[in-house]
Amino acid sequence: MRRRAWPSVVLLALVAIFLAYPLYALFEFSVRFPLTGNVSFDAWTKLFGGTDQSRLAPLYQGVVNSLLIAALTVTIMLALLVPTMIWVRLRLPRLSRIVEFCALLPLTLPAIVLVVGLVPIYRFISTSLLNTDAIWLCFAYVILVLPFAYRALDSGLSALDLETLATAARSMGASWPTVILRVVLPNLRTAIASAAFISIAVVLGEFTIARMLARETLQTGVMLVNQAAPQVAAAVSLLSLLFGIALLVGISFFTNRRPTR
Amino acid sequence: MSNPSTVARAVRNLRDGAATLPFFGYLAVFLFLPTVIVILGAFRTRDGVFTLEPMSRLLQPATLQIFLTTSWLSLASALIGAVVGGAAAYALSLTSITSTTRRVFTAVCSVLAQFGGVMLAFSFIAVLGKNGNLTRLLADAFHVVIPGDFLASVPGLIVVYSYFQIPLMVIVFLPAVDGLRVEWRDATANLGGSSLTYWARVAAPILAPSFLGCLLLLFANAFSAYATAAALISQRNIIVPMAIEGAIRNENNAGMDAYAQALATGMILVVALVMGGYTLIQRRASRWHR
Numbered sequence: 202m203r204r205r206a207w208p209s210v211v212l213l214a215l216v217a218i219f220l221a222y223p224l225y226a227l228f229e230f231s232v233r234f235p236l237t238g239n240v241s242f243d244a245w246t247k248l249f250g251g252t253d254q255s256r257l258a259p260l261y262q263g264v265v266n267s268l269l270i271a272a273l274t275v276t277i278m279l280a281l282l283v284p285t286m287i288w289v290r291l292r293l294p295r296l297s298r299i300v301e302f303c304a305l306l307p308l309t310l311p312a313i314v315l316v317v318g319l320v321p322i323y324r325f326i327s328t329s330l331l332n333t334d335a336i337w338l339c340f341a342y343v344i345l346v347l348p349f350a351y352r353a354l355d356s357g358l359s360a361l362d363l364e365t366l367a368t369a370a371r372s373m374g375a376s377w378p379t380v381i382l383r384v385v386l387p388n389l390r391t392a393i394a395s396a397a398f399i400s401i402a403v404v405l406g407e408f409t410i411a412r413m414l415a416r417e418t419l420q421t422g423v424m425l426v427n428q429a430a431p432q433v434a435a436a437v438s439l440l441s442l443l444f445g446i447a448l449l450v451g452i453s454f455f456t457n458r459r460p461t462r
Numbered sequence: 463m464s465n466p467s468t469v470a471r472a473v474r475n476l477r478d479g480a481a482t483l484p485f486f487g488y489l490a491v492f493l494f495l496p497t498v499i500v501i502l503g504a505f506r507t508r509d510g511v512f513t514l515e516p517m518s519r520l521l522q523p524a525t526l527q528i529f530l531t532t533s534w535l536s537l538a539s540a541l542i543g544a545v546v547g548g549a550a551a552y553a554l555s556l557t558s559i560t561s562t563t564r565r566v567f568t569a570v571c572s573v574l575a576q577f578g579g580v581m582l583a584f585s586f587i588a589v590l591g592k593n594g595n596l597t598r599l600l601a602d603a604f605h606v607v608i609p610g611d612f613l614a615s616v617p618g619l620i621v622v623y624s625y626f627q628i629p630l631m632v633i634v635f636l637p638a639v640d641g642l643r644v645e646w647r648d649a650t651a652n653l654g655g656s657s658l659t660y661w662a663r664v665a666a667p668i669l670a671p672s673f674l675g676c677l678l679l680l681f682a683n684a685f686s687a688y689a690t691a692a693a694l695i696s697q698r699n700i701i702v703p704m705a706i707e708g709a710i711r712n713e714n715n716a717g718m719d720a721y722a723q724a725l726a727t728g729m730i731l732v733v734a735l736v737m738g739g740y741t742l743i744q745r746r747a748s749r750w751h752r
Contacts, residue, residue, distance in 0.1 A: 202590035213567070216550040216628065220570060223625065225584035227593040230588035277488075285485040288709065292478045300482070303489055309737040310497065311686030313703040314726040317503075344492050349576075360629025406577035408689040408702075413710060420580050424693060427584065435588060438581035445577045449569035 231435040244432035257430070260437065263422025266335040270418065273339035276459045278350050281343065283393065286354055287385050290363050304351035307344050312409040315344065323414055335416035337425060342407060346400035353399055357392020360386070395452045402445050425438040500730070503723035516724035525705070529728065532701040536684035539623035544677045546624070547631025548639075555633065555639040568636070571629035579626070579689025586613060586622045587694075616693045622690055627680050634679055638672035675743035680730055682736045685729070702729055 231244050247257065282304070289296050307315075319341055326340070327333040362384065370384045386393075408420035419441065427434035507513045519525060557564045574582065589596045592610050600606040612618040642665060650660040686701035699705040702725060709722035 209556055212549055212561070213553045216546065216553075216632075217567070220574060220625075220629065222595075223582070223589050226588035227585040229595055230593075281485050281488055288478075288481045293482070296479075296482065296534065300485070303486070303493075307493060309682070309733055310493070311688075311703070311729055311733060313688045313706050314500060314729050314733075315493075315496055317706060317722050317726040319492075320710065321499060322496060324493070341494055343488070349592060402573065402577055403589040406579070406581075408580050408692070412689075412692065413707065418691070423527050423584075424580055427693075431587075435584055438584045442577065442581055442585075445573040446566075446569050448571050450565055453565040455568055 224442065227435050227439045227442075231432050231439065244430070244436045247430070248433055251307065257426060259417060259425045260419075260422040260433070263417050263419045266417055267405055267419035269336045270339045270342060271401045273336060274342045274346060274404050275400050276368075277339060277343045278400055279393065279397070282347070282350055282354055282396075283386070283389070284381055286351075287363070287381050290358060291367050301355070305348045309347045312345065312407070313413070315341070315374060316410045316413040318408065319414070322329060333416075335411070335418060336405075338411060338414065338416050338418070340406050341410050341414075345407060345410075346403045349403060350396040350398045353396035354389070355391050357389050357395075358381070361388055391419055398448050398452045401427050402448050406445065483726065497730070500723050500726045503720060504727040506720070508720075516720040516733070519721055520724055525725070528699065528702055528705050529732075531616060532685055532703075533732075535619055535623065535701065536681045538620045539627045539684045540677055542624045543627025543631045544618070544635075544673065545678045547628040548635050548673060548676070551632045551635040552626065552639045555636060555642070561577070565692045568633065569634045573629075574628050575630035575633055579687060580693045582625055582691035583613075583622060583690045586625065590621070605664065614698075616700070619691060619694070619701075623684050623687065626687075626690070627684060631676055631680060635672065635674045638669055638676075642668070660668060671743050671746050674728035675740050678743070679738050680738040685733060685736070717720050 232240050232242055234241055287301065289300050323337075323341075326337060331337055366384055366388070367380050370380045375384065405419055407418070408424070411418040411421050412424075419437075423434050423437050423441075426437070504516050505512055507515070520529075532634070554564060554567055586594075588594055590608055590613055592599065593610075597608045600608060609615075613622065619715070646664055647660050650664055678703070686703070688701075688707075691701055692702060692707070699708045706722050706725045706729075709725060710719070
């Protein structure tokens with residue numbers, strides 16, 4: 202614990218209020234009747250009671266799609282990144298800078314730019330390979346989550362003595378797939394969990410690509426519902442922001458259990 | 463070194479390298495190919511002949527104005543974000559790494575910074591919209607009327623953008639301020655320096671490169687942002703990402719695809735320039751974080 206002066210506490214409190222106030226306003230908006238100021242939890246009961254099926258349909262469909270996309274994205278991301286990163290560390294250290302550069306590259310490419318180039322690719326995917334189902338957004342989303350997932354996995358791998366683990370396993374006769382699946386992976390559990398969590402958060406929050414490719418996800422669903430039922434949209438926004446915060450507080454308990462400095 | 467072993471090593475290198483093919487292959491299809499499509503498209507006619515026409519349309523006054531507005535919005539929100547977020551990051555660095563304040567604060571910041579452009583826009587409608595909490599408060603208590611279209615104006619966007627820029631600054635600047643050692647402050651004090659001396663002669667020069675780097679990152683972040691503005695503004699394309707959307711959606715005019723690609727190429731140029739600067743500065747700043 203270092204010096205802790207009161208100005209910094211005041212400052213933190215002010216920033217906290219600035220960050221929390223819109224969330225509170227969102228809640229108030231969801232329960233307050235705009236003209237009279239009466240409080241009613243209609244929006245919340247509609248949301249969970251399912252009494253407004255037809256108007257909220259895009260939202261429910263969007264939530265289902267987003268969850269499926271998140272699951273697919275995490276699967277593809279792990280299948281691509283984990284073996285490659287382990288392999289590069291063990292056998293191709295010279296490639297590690299290139300892999301890192303490529304994995305972090307999407308940070309510098311705005312999603313709106315990426316989607317301009319993805320339009321023809323998705324036209325091909327939906328007419329010749331698969332179909333227009335929203336779940337295939339997962340291919341593009343893997344690119345978006347790559348930098349975040351890479352960082353999470355990289356810090357997990359740096360904490361391991363990969364070389365020794367692999368040499369020990371190899372000298373006992375383990376094949377490379379066995380080394381990766383049964384020796385390294387179990388040691389990477391927390392890094393994999395935090396890579397998955399951050400990926401889920403990014404997928405659930407993505408709007409640009411889904412909107413431009415006209416697919417229905419949580420975000421585009423909220424956007425649609427906002428026109429018909431703004432209070433429900435406010436309730437959903439608040440819920441998903443809180444869900445995201447819970448997800449990331451969860452990550453911090455995984456990763457920061459002991460100070461790593 | 464005998465010949466067969468060189469060949470054997472080459473074969474092994476090739477086989478080892480093959481294991482990275484899925485990774486690079488995937489990136490080639492979903493990252494490099496789209497980028498190439500955008501850039502090539504900005505320099506070709508529909509028949510595939512080289513042309514500068516789409517790029518020259520970037521120099522039209524209306525398009526220049528859109529780039530200018532986006533830059534100004536990005537710069538203003540980046541400055542606010544960097545100053546306020548930087549100070550908050552410093553305050554946060556005084557708490558212990560495992561404290562609950564820090565956990566919750568960083569988690570909230572990550573969510574606000576990366577998660578919900580659309581949702582942040584909605585929450586600001588709840589604050590400053592026609593029926594917003596603060597709008598009513600200001601009207602009742604001080605008779606200050608917030609114009610109904612405030613959130614759709616550039617100053618309104620600056621306020622909303624700050625709501626994700628400040629948290630982003632907290633996250634990216636926190637490692638830099640965490641790197642400040644208590645010993646340096648003590649050493650300054652031992653040598654007779656005041657708190658002011660410490661800030662002016664020790665902390666500020668150490669933090670300056672990181673701060674500047676983070677400022678650039680925030681600028682690029684605001685420049686690329688689309689969701690927030692899309693949720694607040696309809697019909698008008700006042701920032702580049704919205705102009706791109708307008709160009710893609712416009713199916714009546716055949717030349718609009720190329721225009722979208724030219725706009726996107728313009729964005730790539732701006733963001734690449736800014737992020738290049740960020741990387742250079744960051745490399746210099748990282749000297750103090752070993």
